[in-house]
Amino acid sequence: MRSAAIKRKTKETDIEVSVNLDGTGVVEIATGIGFFDHMLDLLARHSRIDMTVKAVGDLHIDFHHTTEDVGIALGQAVKQALGDMAGITRYASIHMPMDETLTRVVIDVSGRPMLVFRTAFSRDKIGEFDTELVREWFNAFAMNAGITLHVETLYGENAHHIAESCFKGLARALRAALAIDPRNKGEVPSTKGQLGG
Structure with missing residues (x-):
């Protein structure tokens, strides 16, 4: 089973996360931030993690x-659960609609962290949540999961829809890229024989 648990405690936060990459999207989220909980719930349910x-x-x-x-913490948990990444599909590309919004998410589970985030929000806040924190979360996740991640909102107006299309797009891209490809026969999908360097 590809699973991991991470505990992270600083003077600012006390966090516990766990993931099972081969799950069904069972989710339990409690961050104290309503909108953020909603986005993480979408991430789990649509990735099936x-x-x-x-x-x-x-x-x-x-x-x-x-x-x-x-x-x-979630990035670290995903990276730990992946282990040597043997057998994974590795790449995925998703176009995620949310009403008037369309976002493209492209992922390479490469072991080389990178984020390209080309998304603009129509307002500064969604409820009490600062929209600039969407990029902060994606950056923290990509850097610690060791993935190359491109997120680009092609068009959209409603800030909630834009954020939701980003998280759902990531979810579906993760679902595809982390899936075990039986044709890989347990091999690491790289001509170098390893990922991450």
């Missing part, structure tokens, strides 16, 4: 530390 996230953070200051640190 079983996911638990429990976070206590300095929300009296703002949502930045909690959002970023959850991205770090």
Whole structure:
């Protein structure tokens, strides 16, 4: 079973996450940030990754530390669960619609972290959640999961729809890229024989 659990505690946050990459999307999320919980719920359900996230953070200051640190911990958990990445499909490309919005998400589970994020929001906040934190979360996740991730919103107006299309797009891209390809016969999908360097 490709699963992992991570605990991360700093002066700003106390976070516990677990993932099962071969799950069915069973999810338990509690970060204290309603909109963020909603996005993580979408991520788990549409990727079919079983996911638990429990976070206590300095929300009296703002949502930045909690959002970023959850991205770090989830990225670390995915990377640990992948192990040597033998047999994975590795690449995926998704166009994710959400009403008037369309976002393209392209992923390479390469072991070489990179984020290209070309998404603009129509307003600064969704409820109490700062829209700039969407990019912060994606960056933290990509860097710590060791994946190359391109997220580009081709068009859209509603800020909630834009964020949702990004998270759902990532979910479906992860679902495809992390899947075991039986034709790979347990081999690492790289001519170098390894990923990450």
